[in-house]
Amino acid sequence: MAGHSQFKNIMHRKGKQDAMRSKLFSKLAREITVAAKLGLPDPAMNPRLRAAILAARAENMPKDNIERAIKKASGGDSENYEEIRYEGYGPGGVAVIVEAMTDNRNRTASDVRSYFTKSGGNLAETGAVSFMFDRVGYVAFAASVASADDMLEAAIDAGADDVVSGEESHEVYCEQGALNEVSKALEEKFGEPTASKLVWKPQNTIAVDDETGEKLMRLIGTLEEHDDVQNVFANFEISDSLLAKLSA
Structure with a gap:
């Protein structure tokens, strides 16, 4: 598990270094629009939308961009993306495993x-290969928000299954159906997480x-x-x- 954490961290840093900010914002906006279109446009009532907005904020996406992406979901001219x-x-x-959102499956x-x-x-x-992974909820916080012991205790109380704490972050894992509940409970205690989403976690x-x-x-x-x-x-x-x- 620690190895997976180490791998994921370098992936995250590399992604930040390589991706153009506009391209990153475009992907984040696409997820926000699709999440709002599939459920209610209110993040308090739509866990997927809430997670998408958290991801956008973690990358310092402007508030106007976020609101525009939500409004786009109710417009008749919004693109139809297939997951x-x-x-x-x-x-x-x-x-x-590659997750894509496209308006042209063949391309x-x-x-x-x-x-x-x-x-x-x-x-x-x-x-x-997906049988070698577990589909789980994932919530991340900066390491500075709490000690490893405090995060572990809070995560268990919130209903999480596991915590991996490192020098840079705390990574909390839970059943996919419990993601919204666990994320909200931890946010009340430690503030807004840097990530809250469903991931494919390798079993080994x-x-x-x-x-x-x-x-x-x-x-x-x-x-x-x-x-x-x-x-x-x-x-x-x-x-x-x-x-x-x-x-x-």
Whole structure:
């Protein structure tokens, strides 16, 4: 679990370094619009919308942009996005899950397939690797908001299943149906989280050598830069030396 945490943290930092701010805002706005369209436009009554807004705020997305994305959901001219999950194997046989939101399924599938192929991996059928992951709720806080013991105690009281605390963050995991309740309880105690969403959490991670690790990070970076890709999850661990190199 700690290895997964380490991997996720470097992924998050790399994503921040690579992504253009406008592209990031576009993806965040798309999720807000779809969430508002699928449920009520009120975040207090729509857990998915609330999570999308929290994610936008964590990236300092302007309030006007957020409100515009919500209003767009009620407009007749809003695009119709389809949510698609792709599953495949990256270099070293590592399992990869890609969540996309697209208005052109053929274009997105073709692009994602080509990225896997060029990396030495391959796209597989839906369900081919997701059985190696658990679909869970995830809430994150900066490490500074509480000690590891205090966060663990509060998370358990809130109904969470596990907490992984590191130098930079506390990562709280819970059953997917309990996400809204756990997130709200912890927010009342520690303030607004940096993330609150559903994720694919690997049941086990695979340690890869640095060469394979670099190839995997390139594949994931390429996937994340695609306009239609919202999230990427994988089940590998990288070495501390590669972690330091990629963080530099």
